[in-house]
Amino acid sequence: MAESDALPNPPPLAALIAGGAIALFLDFDGTLVEIAPAPDAIDVPVDLGRALEILDQKIGNRAALVSGRSLEDIARYLGKVEIARAGSHGAACQWADGRWLGAEPKGLSDAVVAQLQGFATDCGLDYEVKTHGGALHFRSNPGLAEPALTFAREIAASEGLTVKTGKCVVELVQPGADKGSAVHAFMAQEPFAGAIPWFIGDDLTDEDGFAACHALGGSSVLVGHRPGSLAQYSLPGVSSVREWLGL
Numbered sequence: 184m185a186e187s188d189a190l191p192n193p194p195p196l197a198a199l200i201a202g203g204a205i206a207l208f209l210d211f212d213g214t215l216v217e218i219a220p221a222p223d224a225i226d227v228p229v230d231l232g233r234a235l236e237i238l239d240q241k242i243g244n245r246a247a248l249v250s251g252r253s254l255e256d257i258a259r260y261l262g263k264v265e266i267a268r269a270g271s272h273g274a275a276c277q278w279a280d281g282r283w284l285g286a287e288p289k290g291l292s293d294a295v296v297a298q299l300q301g302f303a304t305d306c307g308l309d310y311e312v313k314t315h316g317g318a319l320h321f322r323s324n325p326g327l328a329e330p331a332l333t334f335a336r337e338i339a340a341s342e343g344l345t346v347k348t349g350k351c352v353v354e355l356v357q358p359g360a361d362k363g364s365a366v367h368a369f370m371a372q373e374p375f376a377g378a379i380p381w382f383i384g385d386d387l388t389d390e391d392g393f394a395a396c397h398a399l400g401g402s403s404v405l406v407g408h409r410p411g412s413l414a415q416y417s418l419p420g421v422s423s424v425r426e427w428l429g430l
C-alpha cells in the first residue's frame with residue numbers, strides 16, 4: 184500500500200472554520216479541475232470562479248489559488264476572479280484586486296524561448312509561454328518525458344534557470360520561487376497573517392506548499408496518492424475536493 188493511502192480525510196471545513204481563522208491555498212489542475220489530455224482541454228465549471236469568491240468571503244478573504252499556470256492563463260478559465268492568486272509556481276503573486284505581492288515576474292530570454300519552442304516543434308510537444316518561464320507539455324506523448332527533461336536540464340545548467348516537473352509537464356523558470364514561497368509571502372501579510380494555513384494540491388510542486396503550511400502551524404491535503412508525500416490528510420480526487428470546499 185502506498186504511504187499516502189493511509190492518510191485520513193481532513194476534518195470538515197466547517198469544523199476548521201469554527202475552530203479559528205484559517206487560510207486556504209488551493210492548487211488548480213488536478214485539485215479544482217480534472218487533469219485533461221492537453222493543458223487547454225480542461226473542463227472548468229462556469230461558476231467555479233464565483234464559487235471560489237464566495238468561499239473566499241466565508242473565510243475572511245484568506246483563500247488563494249496557487250497554480251503552476253500563469254495568472255493570465257488562470258484568468259482565461261476563471262474570468263476576473265477576485266481572490267488572491269499565485270501563478271507560475273509562486274513566481275507571480277497578486278492580491279484579489281490585482282496588486283502585485285512582491286516583484287513582477289521576469290520571463291525567459293528570447294534565446295531560451297527560441298530553443299524551447301524549437302525543441303517543442305521538432306518533437307511535436309506543446310510549448311506554453313509563461314510569465315516567469317516556459318513549459319513543455321507531453322500529456323499527448325508521455326514517451327517524450329525523458330528527452331524533454333534532459334533538454335530542459337541542459338538549458339537550465341547553462342542559463343542559471345530552475346527545472347520544475349509536474350504531471351506530463353517540464354518547465355524552465357527563473358530560480359527562487361516555489362509554491363512554498365508564495366504561501367510564506369501571503370501569510371506574512373494581512374488578512375492572512377496569524378491564520379492557520381491549509382494547502383490542498385495533487386502535484387509534486389505542491390509539496391513545497393505543504394511544507395510551508397506545516398512550518399506556519401498549518402496542515403495539508405494531498406489530492407490522490409503519492410508515496411512519501413509530506414501531506415497530513417488526503418482526498419481521493421477533484422470531486423471530493425470540491426465537495427469538501429463546498430464548491
Ligand SMILES: [Mg+2]
Binds near residue numbers: 211212213214384386
Ligand atoms: Mg495540480
